[in-house]
Amino acid sequence: MKKLGERIKRLRRARNMTQQQLAELLGIDQGAVSRWERGHIMPSARYRQELERVLQAPLMEMDQPLLDSVNRDLHFSLVLDCELRVLAASETTLAINGCRSRSELIGSSYLPMLNETARSLYLWLQESGAFDEGINWARFTVPTPTLHSGYRWMESLWIPFRLDSGELVYRVSSRLLDAPPAEGLGRAILEVDGKQRELLIPTHGNNQPARQQPQHKDWSRAM
Template identity: 30%
Template sequence: MGLAERRKALGYSQEELAELLGVDRTTVGRWESGKIKPQPHQRRGLAAALGASLTELDALLALPRATGQEASEAQSSDHTGAGDPDEMIRREFLRILTVSGVLTALPLDEARALTDGVHRGSPADFTRMNSHLWQVYQLARSKGAVYPIVRDQLTTLNEALAAGTQGNSRTLLSAAADLFQLAGEVSFDANRYADAAAAYSLAASVSKDARSYDLWACTLVRHAYVDMSERRYQEAAQVLKAAERVADRGDSDLATRYWVASVQAEAHAGLGDLAACERALARAEKVQYLTSGCANGGWLRFDGNRLSEERGARYVQLGRLDLAEATLKQALGQTALASGHSYRRRGAVLTDLAAIGAQRSDPEQLVGYGREALSLAQASASGYVARRLQALCTKLGPLSKDHRVAELRADIATLSTL
């Protein structure tokens, strides 16, 4: 029995299963056709809906694609075929990214031989352009809007690397690693974890070759976020330990090591270690003693102004609601004054406050803060806030019987995480 057969045996239509899981109907169709696999955070919900263990779910997903009527149903619900523009852009994006990684590693004469008719580019020009792209990414309400721009910059970088006029200098390698890291961020926000991990791995490798330790450490931190998004906190802690060692070799005037510490706090909270979490937060707070260099306008922007919301989120993770609520309300006031990425930040804080309401079985608090977060997710089209809200729906428990909570859950289910 395959996924479609199991669904039908339980009496679900694709629409009903999709609504239950908070995904689009097309997503269910693509699971059943074998074109995509459920993301890690979707697997437990899908298994529960189908009355299967995770091992049994793997078996259902491993069966050959549905045939006959089931295949026709899946085909009709799958609007992301080979000719779909978004999928074509994604494939081209990954192709360009892969070529860039090869060109940074090849000797100059081999890199030049790979392409003809390329344009010349200055490493300093790439550095300035990358800094501008990070600012665009930071300010964009919809992070996906930056996707084509980053792709075009990758194409230009490929041409400069292949031309070899700059000799693959450290400056150009650092610019390449910077851009790979941004490419990873765009993919991560779109819930494409495998793509993000590939980009971060390339960024780490090239940063190492360029001996750019702060850039290398920041790339490792972002790679750890991929692990944490899949609740692999032990693996994330190992990556962050490596990032800590690399950051110690970097520029002591930059905030890199303090950002590493703030993310280590999240990994420790995921492991249920309050003492280690507090120690990491205390290290992160030392960023306030820096007189300059907290941000470089691009891949490093940590200046400590988000630490109160980070601390509150960690307390929620640890179930310390007594500590979390006051901290998060303070952070909420700070996000109201923040510029640029305040939609994403404020949405995350509101979701955490809603989660406290869920844990306290307080529907008023849950719905009040949840509705505000939902409005921000709809306005920004942020996959990050949408994922946070959908994770909140797994914690509603008996509150789901309250009609206001049920309506909120239904509205969250309409959000796209892509």
């Protein structure tokens, strides 16, 4: 959210506009603009569209070829930043998440949409410094809630990219598995500096994530 707030501030200042003037054009309180720019709250989909109209520029600084390739993808495909904010999404991704349009998902955090198993895997990566070190790739295998099919096992491959702005983002490509893994465990495998590391998380037999802590939380032991 902080990077989005900084983007709003840069665009506003480039147009020699005060927070009060921007707020008046949007029909909102100046305090809301201030909270956006400080990263305290995220503009809703409606106000993101209004901001782009008033500021005459996209809020997300994206590489257009990468954006277009994800939006055209026939599979479950996303571009996420390191805070799991959605920058691009395929039509299949929108359908699985029950979204009627991209505006419902773009710019929002994907973290609230993760189940407990996937959230634990992500937090382990975050806490252990994977995003700081810069992973070569990561693969998640987790039970995933879908709109019509309940919980299904999904395998997701994360590949890091640098945008023109230098920001690190991840292209996420996923596929639904025909059957759960034989061991019935949520799993994260990642490669850092040519070395692979792994985390396993137990799940319930019905594919619902179990309320247990990951088997490894220390980055150096998760091999």
